[in-house]
Amino acid sequence: MNPLFQMRHVTKEFGGITAVNDFSITLERGELAGLIGPNGAGKTTVFNIITGVLRPTVGDLTWKAESIAQLPSHLITARGIARTFQNIKLFADMSVLENVMVSCHHSIRSSFWAAMLGLTKHRKEEERIREHSLRYLEEAGLSELAFEKAQNLPYGLQRKLEIARALATEPGMLLLDEPAAGMNPMEKMELAAFIRRIRETREITIFLIEHDMKFVMNLCERIRVMNYGKSIGEGTPDEVRSNPQVISAYLGGTATYAQG
Amino acid sequence: MSATLFVQQLINGISLGSLYALIAIGYTMVYGILRLINFAHGDLLMVAAYAALYGMLLFSLPWFISFPLAIIATGAIGILLDRAAYKPLRQAPRISLLISAIGASFLMENLALVLIGGVPKAFHRPNCFSHVIIIGGLHIPVLTIYSPLVTLLLVLGLLYIVFKTRAGKAMRAASRDFEATRLMGIDLDRIIALTFLLGSSLAAASGIMWAMKYPQINPFMGVLPGLKAFIAAVLGGIGNIVGAVLGGFLLGLFEILIVALLPDLAEYRDAFAFLLLIGVLLFRPTGIMGEPFIE
Amino acid sequence: MGNSFYLPRPKAAANPAGGPTAGLKRWLNAALFFLLFGVLFLFSHYGSGYQVRILNNIAIFITLAVSYNLINGVCGLLHLGPNGFIAIGAYTSALLAMSPAEKNLNFILSNVIWPLNVIQVPFAVSLIAAGAMAALFAFLISFPVLRVRGDYLAIVTLGFGEVVRVVCNGAQSVTNGPLGIKGLYPHTNLWWSWGVAALSVVVIQRLINSNYGLAMKAIREDETAARAMGVDPFRRLMLGFLISAFFSGIAGGLLAHLITTISPGLFTFLLTFNLLIMIVVGGLGSTTGAILGAALFAWGGEALRVVEQPMQIGPLTIPGIPGMRMVIFSLVLLLVILFARKGIMGRRELSWDFLFSKLAGSRRAKTPS
Ligand SMILES: Nc1ncnc2c1ncn2[C@@H]1O[C@H](COP(=O)(O)OP(=O)(O)OP(=O)(O)O)[C@@H](O)[C@H]1O
Ligand SMILES: [Mg+2]
Numbered sequence: 001m002n003p004l005f006q007m008r009h010v011t012k013e014f015g016g017i018t019a020v021n022d023f024s025i026t027l028e029r030g031e032l033a034g035l036i037g038p039n040g041a042g043k044t045t046v047f048n049i050i051t052g053v054l055r056p057t058v059g060d061l062t063w064k065a066e067s068i069a070q071l072p073s074h075l076i077t078a079r080g081i082a083r084t085f086q087n088i089k090l091f092a093d094m095s096v097l098e099n100v101m102v103s104c105h106h107s108i109r110s111s112f113w114a115a116m117l118g119l120t121k122h123r124k125e126e127e128r129i130r131e132h133s134l135r136y137l138e139e140a141g142l143s144e145l146a147f148e149k150a151q152n153l154p155y156g157l158q159r160k161l162e163i164a165r166a167l168a169t170e171p172g173m174l175l176l177d178e179p180a181a182g183m184n185p186m187e188k189m190e191l192a193a194f195i196r197r198i199r200e201t202r203e204i205t206i207f208l209i210e211h212d213m214k215f216v217m218n219l220c221e222r223i224r225v226m227n228y229g230k231s232i233g234e235g236t237p238d239e240v241r242s243n244p245q246v247i248s249a250y251l252g253g254t255a256t257y258a259q260g
Numbered sequence: 261m262s263a264t265l266f267v268q269q270l271i272n273g274i275s276l277g278s279l280y281a282l283i284a285i286g287y288t289m290v291y292g293i294l295r296l297i298n299f300a301h302g303d304l305l306m307v308a309a310y311a312a313l314y315g316m317l318l319f320s321l322p323w324f325i326s327f328p329l330a331i332i333a334t335g336a337i338g339i340l341l342d343r344a345a346y347k348p349l350r351q352a353p354r355i356s357l358l359i360s361a362i363g364a365s366f367l368m369e370n371l372a373l374v375l376i377g378g379v380p381k382a383f384h385r386p387n388c389f390s391h392v393i394i395i396g397g398l399h400i401p402v403l404t405i406y407s408p409l410v411t412l413l414l415v416l417g418l419l420y421i422v423f424k425t426r427a428g429k430a431m432r433a434a435s436r437d438f439e440a441t442r443l444m445g446i447d448l449d450r451i452i453a454l455t456f457l458l459g460s461s462l463a464a465a466s467g468i469m470w471a472m473k474y475p476q477i478n479p480f481m482g483v484l485p486g487l488k489a490f491i492a493a494v495l496g497g498i499g500n501i502v503g504a505v506l507g508g509f510l511l512g513l514f515e516i517l518i519v520a521l522l523p524d525l526a527e528y529r530d531a532f533a534f535l536l537l538i539g540v541l542l543f544r545p546t547g548i549m550g551e552p553f554i555e
Numbered sequence: 556m557g558n559s560f561y562l563p564r565p566k567a568a569a570n571p572a573g574g575p576t577a578g579l580k581r582w583l584n585a586a587l588f589f590l591l592f593g594v595l596f597l598f599s600h601y602g603s604g605y606q607v608r609i610l611n612n613i614a615i616f617i618t619l620a621v622s623y624n625l626i627n628g629v630c631g632l633l634h635l636g637p638n639g640f641i642a643i644g645a646y647t648s649a650l651l652a653m654s655p656a657e658k659n660l661n662f663i664l665s666n667v668i669w670p671l672n673v674i675q676v677p678f679a680v681s682l683i684a685a686g687a688m689a690a691l692f693a694f695l696i697s698f699p700v701l702r703v704r705g706d707y708l709a710i711v712t713l714g715f716g717e718v719v720r721v722v723c724n725g726a727q728s729v730t731n732g733p734l735g736i737k738g739l740y741p742h743t744n745l746w747w748s749w750g751v752a753a754l755s756v757v758v759i760q761r762l763i764n765s766n767y768g769l770a771m772k773a774i775r776e777d778e779t780a781a782r783a784m785g786v787d788p789f790r791r792l793m794l795g796f797l798i799s800a801f802f803s804g805i806a807g808g809l810l811a812h813l814i815t816t817i818s819p820g821l822f823t824f825l826l827t828f829n830l831l832i833m834i835v836v837g838g839l840g841s842t843t844g845a846i847l848g849a850a851l852f853a854w855g856g857e858a859l860r861v862v863e864q865p866m867q868i869g870p871l872t873i874p875g876i877p878g879m880r881m882v883i884f885s886l887v888l889l890l891v892i893l894f895a896r897k898g899i900m901g902r903r904e905l906s907w908d909f910l911f912s913k914l915a916g917s918r919r920a921k922t923p924s
Contacts, residue, residue: 051783073782083783091776093902094769101766102773106785108766112794115765116758122765129766169785297706348893354705355633359835360892362635366828367885373878487717490710527725534714538699541707 002065004029004205005050005081005173010059012045012229019045021229023059027173027205032195034220035209036240038249042229043209044086047175051083052076064172078106082171084162086178086209092151096142096161099150100133103168133168140164140194156187160194167198174198176208180215188212192219217241225249264397269520270513275404277512278411279473282466283489284496284504285418286338286459292435292499293455295354299361300341302486303368304460305467308334309477310376312468313383323386331464338460339453347449365483372479383475407469414462415505422501427454435499484530488515491537497547506548511536580907591749599745607745609853611813614748615806616849618755620833621842622802625759627831628840628902629768630795631775632704635827636712639719640800641807642822643692644685646723648808649736649817652681661736665727678742682751682808689804690797692719697793704778716824723819735818736811743813751809755802760842762798771795775840832888838898843905848898859883 005027012020020042027033035043048054050061052073061069068076082103091099108129114122137143140160145153150161159179166174179195180188192215199206210216216223217237225233225240227249233240240246283305290298308330315326345364349357391402422428430451434441442448470485471477488511496507511533519526540547575583598610619637626634650658650667654675658667666672676684700711723730730736762768770791773781778788811817829852837848862883864875891898903909 053779053783072787073779074785074787077783077785085780085783089777089780089783091773091780093776094772098769098772102769102781102786103784105766105770105773106787112762112765112767115767116762116798118761126766165784291706295706297710345889345893352896355627355631355839356892356896358633358706358709359831360889362828362831363885363888363892367882367889370878370881370885374876374882378878487710487713491714494707494710528721531718531721534711534718537714538711541703541711542699545703545707 002062003027004064006062007046007050008060008062010046010049010056010061012042012049012054013057018229020049020056023226023229023231025224025231027207029172029205030199030203032199032206032219032221033208034216034223035207035226036211036213036216036223037226037232041226043226044177045229046226047083047177047209050076050175051081074106077169077171080170080172081175082166082169082173083175084159084166084177084179086181088155088158088162090150090158090161090165092149094150095147096150096153097130097133097137097146099161100136100165100168101129103165104129104132106169136164136168139167156183159183160191163194163198171204173205173207176206176210178209178211180210180212188215195219265520268398268400269516271398271400271404273513273516274509275407275473275512276516277509278408279466279470279485279508280489280492280511281505281508282411282414282462282469283485284493284508285415285501286463287490287493288496288498288501288504289431289435289455289459291493293431293438293452294346294357296346296357296361297490298341298346298459299358299486300345300365300368301459301463302482302484302489303365304334304338304463305470305482305485306372306477306479307337307368307482308464308467309383309471309481310372310381311464312471313381313477316384327468330468331461334464334467335457335461338456338463341460342452342456347452369479369483376479378478380476380478383471383477385472385475389472403469403472407473410465410469411505414465415501418458418462418501421458427451431455488533491533494537495540495547497549500547500549503547503549510548575907575911583907588753591753595745595749608813609857610745611743611748611809613850613853614745614752615743615809615813616830616833616853617752617846618748618802618806618809619830620837620845620849620852621752621756621759622799622806623830624834624837624840624842624845625763625771625795625799627834628838628845629763629775630771630792632792633706633709634712634796634799635709635824635831636714636716636719637799637803637830638822638824638826639712639716640689640693640803641810641826642716642719642723642819644689644804644807645811645817645822646730646736646807647688647804648678648681648685649739649811650729651676651684652678652742652808652812653736653739657738661734661738662728662731664732664734667731668728671729678740678747678812682747682805685808686801686805689800689807693796693800694793697796701789701792701796713824713827716822716827720819720822723822730819733819735816735821737816739812739815739817741812741815743809748809748813751802751805755805756842756846759798759802763842767791767794828888829884832884834898835888836891836898838900838902840902841898841900841904843903844898844900847900856880 003026007023007025010020010023011018023046035046037043045054049056052068052071056069059069060067063079063081066079068079071079091102108125110119110122110125134143134146137146140163142157142161142164145157150158153161159181163176163179176195180191183191195206196219198204208220220237223235223237223240224231225243225246232245232249233243235243283302286301287298290296290301311330311333312326315321315329316323321329341364345360346357349360389403389406393400393402422431430441430446431454433444433446434448434451438448467482470481489508492507492511493504494507495510496503496505514536515529515532518532519529598606602610619641623634623637626632650671651674655672658672696715700708700715703711724733726732770781770786773784773786774788774791781788833848833852834845836851837844837846859880862875862879863877866873866875
């Protein structure tokens, strides 16, 4: 059988910089994998390429045996790949609930005519979307804040809302870009539990970027390491920890491993 | 069309283009740093034309004093414009900044209307700019020759400032990365003021030449040249000074030649520039000299 | 998780669940329409010509401002070409509703082209055609326009408005060129203007409140994120563009048959500028704000006429200053955008929910809990 997702020999150049250099990866159904690497290694660029925010200069991507390298971002989401952003990108001036409701837009079944004329069919559809969204808020523990503006949420909850919003698109693969950034150890523990629960309650692949080694090593089954756009190692947390190339890429980062 | 007529139109196109070029530079410089279309930029032409005219009329100044004074005054108004209408909105959403620019443009036009009146005024062209040279069938007003020359001189001066002086280097740095430049401890407000001063002065020079070329001036005379010069700036690749100059000349030539070749469409002359803009945005949004777009 | 350090404030005000029931709201809406109906009835029978004119102006401005706000406020694009759509609507409606004989009287320099020289349709049909024609043009230009954003979009749409005006000036055999079209029948009355205004408000408000409107707002807030959530910006913005142009076109038709004379000079960028003032003063992104802004503008525009007319203060005669009104308008726009960027309403709407929660709020404040 074909793997769920495959990225083959992808290179991305910005002017003179090669942000991603001949990068390949395969992800299977239900996997929980991590992507680590020093600042500027090209991790976010990999996510941007997967989700169609950027086009690869060279290389191909396949999702369920279909090439998605040339698809626009919103169609990739409709195919089943959702993401969060490193620098939180919520719809700041909209309510928490509305943020999640936007994610259901691609599955809306009533036309805009029905919306403008206020037909019953449309009202039922709105009701469905609303309830669907509330369930996702519930799961993320945000239902009480449903009518709060997204920008008024504290940082940690904003990150969680981003995950809820991405989940509401009902993806087969979820990409999390530094989900634990800016959280305190308490929040990080809860986040790890939340991510595990997401994976257990549905058959979903999770691929996440994170700088906190302890967090990644505890959570992920497989870890990919990159530096200067290139893949420099892959394996279980233990294998990665003892990989000399990885250690030298993280000069001085050994202290963090020791804790992991 | 005869060869003489063609050469004649070519010269006219270059002359008109040189005026667009001078205005386009101001757009491109401000856009480079603030990422703002300075809608009020075109109105500086009008300000300069009136200032030059009143300098000659009211204060009986000779043109070689009145014109430079008008240019300096317009430069100052450019700085004032930034301080009053744009500076308070540096952190605001872009849409607010643009609306402010539109408001400032209307304010300048209508203030001029109230203060001076809407009746077009005759611009007194100094005698030395009124001669016509006749070479083998070609009628060339000296102004048509002077304006590209003046443009060339001013552009060389500007390039010197931008590429050779410290302030110019800071300006270029700011247009590449505004935040990083701020972090480097450069006083961005001074750099922005300098940008407006230079851009507005060049627009003023263009405005005075425009007024001599079409010697009926009115409060709205800057609107259309301003819009077209902006298009020239996009055509050349916004943010790029040399591109703006090139775009200005190209647009001038394009306009004159299209009217000369397709006289039936002369009425639609003002529409061509916009169609050209749409074409450029569709097929090469970065313009002629623009670098590949980096998000 | 983090909830421990963040105790959510109870926000009854924002929670629609706490508002009036749907049934009650329907009654209230019906009552409101009845009230409007009564007021219009009174004015159309007993109002002076001046009052009726102002009321017509207000209604047309409301239609224009509400549909303009859909693009500028809700979708977040700075669209500067509504004057083009209004012109298209005005000319379409005028040319279709006028009798062939009268058209021939108007077109002196060149004959009006077929089929306009034989066609005449009822006013209502001409209005729908006006909207459809404007929407058709919106569809065509949305391909180049929606490829760009920000300042570029502003200048391209502004260019569109200019091109429409230039073409109206030049296409003698369609538009009668700079002479314009005179002697239109004054079809537009309070019922037409307010009927269209009410319809546009209801339809656009429904769209904004639907999931489609939500997607538009999401694009305004963060286009990359909206895409990543599966929203196709091109299609959603195009939808907004078409609806907005449709109502602008109809309003153009109403305008033509209100002032009975149209010429290209009527549809300059100044018209767009006036609309911009209305929605900025009312609050970008708020339909209520657009309505308030339109009413204020129509009323203020009349009130400010005094500054352009000579004034008699005791023995002193102050000469009127032509153009002073525009100076004041520009200043208002600048001052609002510089010092009160949210305008009157911000992005809030005056809804039954809002009113009720205010009422409930003040009651709760009075009774000690
Ligand atoms: N849109 C872009 N245009 C130009 N250069 C870019 C762009 N996006 C990323 N880069 C460059 O590509 C390189 C990789 O960036 P990327 O954001 O992928 O790194 P990262 O691994 O996510 O780093 P971090 O851990 O800091 O988030 C960097 O040098 C960055 O400056
Ligand atoms: Mg990153």
